[in-house]
Amino acid sequence: xxxxxxxxxxxxxxxxxxxxxxxxxxxxxxxxxxxxxxxxxxxxxxxxxxxxxxxxxxxxxxxxxxxxxxxxxxxxxxxxxxxxxxxxxxxxxxxxxxxxxxxxxxxxxxxxxxxxxxxxxxxxxxxxxxxxxxxxxxxxxxxxxxxxxxxxxxxxxxxxxxxxxxxxxxxxxxxxxxxxxxxxxxxxxxxxxxxxxxxxxxxxxxxxxxxxxxxxxxxxxxxxxxxxxxxxxxxxxxxxxxxxxxxxxxxxxxxxxxxxxxxxxxxxxxxxxxxxxxxxxxxxxxxxxxxxxxxxxxxxxxxxxxxxxxxxxxxxxxxxxxxxxxxxxxxxxxxxxxxxxxxxxxxxxxxxxxxxxxxxxxxxxxxxxxxxxxxxxxxxxxxxxxxxxxxxxxxxxxxxxxx
Ligand SMILES: *[C@@H]1O[C@H](CO)[C@@H](O)[C@H](O)[C@H]1NC(C)=O
Ligand SMILES: *[C@@H]1O[C@H](CO)[C@@H](O)[C@H](O)[C@H]1NC(C)=O
Ligand SMILES: *[C@@H]1O[C@H](CO)[C@@H](O)[C@H](O)[C@H]1NC(C)=O
Ligand SMILES: *[C@@H]1O[C@H](CO)[C@@H](O)[C@H](O)[C@H]1NC(C)=O
Ligand SMILES: *[C@@H]1O[C@H](CO)[C@@H](O)[C@H](O)[C@H]1NC(C)=O
Ligand SMILES: *[C@@H]1O[C@H](CO)[C@@H](O)[C@H](O)[C@H]1NC(C)=O
Numbered sequence: 001x002x003x004x005x006x007x008x009x010x011x012x013x014x015x016x017x018x019x020x021x022x023x024x025x026x027x028x029x030x031x032x033x034x035x036x037x038x039x040x041x042x043x044x045x046x047x048x049x050x051x052x053x054x055x056x057x058x059x060x061x062x063x064x065x066x067x068x069x070x071x072x073x074x075x076x077x078x079x080x081x082x083x084x085x086x087x088x089x090x091x092x093x094x095x096x097x098x099x100x101x102x103x104x105x106x107x108x109x110x111x112x113x114x115x116x117x118x119x120x121x122x123x124x125x126x127x128x129x130x131x132x133x134x135x136x137x138x139x140x141x142x143x144x145x146x147x148x149x150x151x152x153x154x155x156x157x158x159x160x161x162x163x164x165x166x167x168x169x170x171x172x173x174x175x176x177x178x179x180x181x182x183x184x185x186x187x188x189x190x191x192x193x194x195x196x197x198x199x200x201x202x203x204x205x206x207x208x209x210x211x212x213x214x215x216x217x218x219x220x221x222x223x224x225x226x227x228x229x230x231x232x233x234x235x236x237x238x239x240x241x242x243x244x245x246x247x248x249x250x251x252x253x254x255x256x257x258x259x260x261x262x263x264x265x266x267x268x269x270x271x272x273x274x275x276x277x278x279x280x281x282x283x284x285x286x287x288x289x290x291x292x293x294x295x296x297x298x299x300x301x302x303x304x305x306x307x308x309x310x311x312x313x314x315x316x317x318x319x320x321x322x323x324x325x326x327x328x329x330x331x332x333x334x335x336x337x338x339x340x341x342x343x344x345x346x347x348x349x350x351x352x353x354x355x356x357x358x359x360x361x362x363x364x365x366x367x368x369x370x371x372x373x374x375x376x377x378x379x380x381x382x383x384x385x386x387x388x389x390x391x392x393x394x395x396x397x398x399x400x401x402x403x
Contacts, residue, residue, distance in 0.1 A: 022077040026339065026351070027391035031066060033350035034059060034384050035080040042092035050107055050154070051359065055381040056089050057112025057167060062388040064119055069392060083123075090120045090129070097132040103139035107154040108164030111136055111171040118174055137175050140168070146215035150196040153212065159219065159362055161212035162197055166239035166246075169194065173250040187258040190247070197240070198265060200226050206289045207272030211236045212362050221366035229366045232288040234302025235357065235382065241269055241309040248318055266318055273306055274323075274330050281341075282333025283307075286357060287371050295372035300342040300355035304386035307331045307338065311393030328397070335394050338387060344378075356383030 024032070034040055040059035042048045048056075063082050070076045093113055097103060103110055114136055121129035143151045146158040151168065153161035169190050176186050200213035213227040221229050244266040251259040276288050283303035285291050310327035313319050319327055344352035358375045377383070 024077050025395045027388045027395060028076045028078045030351045030384055031063060031388050032078055032080045035085050036350055040381050041089045048096055053106060054109035054112050056093050059381050059385040060086060060089060060116035062385045064115060065389060065392055086116055086119060090116050094128050094132045098135050100135045100138035101142060103135055104142035109167045112167035114171040148196055148215050149192055151193060156363060158216045159212055159214050160197060162209055162236040162240040165194060165243040169243050169247045170250055173247060177253050184254050187254045191261050201228050203232055206276060208232045208276060208288055209237055209240060229362055231366060231368060231371050233360050233371055234284045234286055234288050234299050238302040238305030241273060242305055245309045245313045263318060266313060270313060270319055270323060270327055274326050277330050281337040282330050283337050287368060299357050301383040301386050303334055304338055304390045307334045307390040308386060308393055335390055352379050353383045353387055354378055356380040
């Protein structure tokens, strides 16, 4: 064989090209790892716990974003079948969603499963998917509200949390667009829900939002004037910032006042979130406005959520120019810190993710000490699903930059 013939060179170049095309990006590698661990699925032998809904819904949303961008697992050498995962996880949760009155007894987080259900419905037109979607929609009308009209997050009377918005708002928008497109009154309810939280949880010194409020001001932690809880928790605000961005993406069929509201709040909040970033890492503290205080630490799920939201808001043109470049800069700095410090390469070829706080509830003392003493988890889906999305945004940015 004549070395360096044109054909030979072509073959070598093709091989190199294939090899590099087959480097799994981090988003895909982490998603494969979550699926390999059997996470974000309801275990066959037990009913979902209150927190399972959000794990399934949040990770499904991440997978759907991978499909939207990379189209097929083969295109990025994923080792897991995304459609099969979506099918399995949806089948595992639908039996628990079909009764609207029962649904209303779960946290608002249950609504995060709507995105996966809608995806299944569009692919296969199954009646279980649409029945579950309708039951979830009906359950919102059964959700108790406080005296101001704000939905309770869960069973605690009159308490509203930032967290619930991530599941509620995009669900309402998608549901309406698909099943009730003539009726746009939902936008006013959405603005009311987001704004009640904004006005009651707003923290003057930092421009950030605290975790939640009790409209009846009876909770031990409630501010006597606003009912607000005292602490700014990174993950609850992470859910809220992602809500503003993801809802803007869904807002075009609705009256302009909705997108104007979302965009105004997003600009305000993004500015404060960027200011709160730790200058050394680009990431965010568990208790956001008390950097360096005894017990406080850089938390890996909220940090990945802010990274995702800032990247995405900048990419989609939702931020004014100067703020968009700051958002990208902060997000890139935090993203590389997440990769360096929290991503763990396991010997069996999977990726792990460290440093995610288990859960913080307002059914507690809600003090600083409470927030910094909740256990840290390894491989929590709140962290890994957020990391998948943050990585995907970094990958999209890199492809735009180098193409
Ligand atoms: C791979 O190794 C990690 C770390 O030891 C472990 O947590 C995980 O369960 C293993 N298996 C899979 C499928 O991820
Ligand atoms: C639906 O759930 C409610 C509340 O848990 C229960 O009372 C009712 O019997 C359930 N309905 C059906 C048809 O199972
Ligand atoms: C919830 O708010 C309502 C209306 O303001 C009030 O009547 C009720 O006592 C509150 N419930 C609790 C447990 O604080
Ligand atoms: C529109 O949707 C709202 C719920 O968002 C509902 O209360 C109202 O009855 C609906 N209006 C019509 C005309 O269907
Ligand atoms: C925050 O600032 C606003 C406007 O400056 C003021 O009306 C409000 O009372 C302040 N709230 C607190 C809790 O200081
Ligand atoms: C996770 O982080 C903790 C605290 O920094 C550390 O002790 C532990 O070794 C880390 N786990 C892994 C698997 O890297």
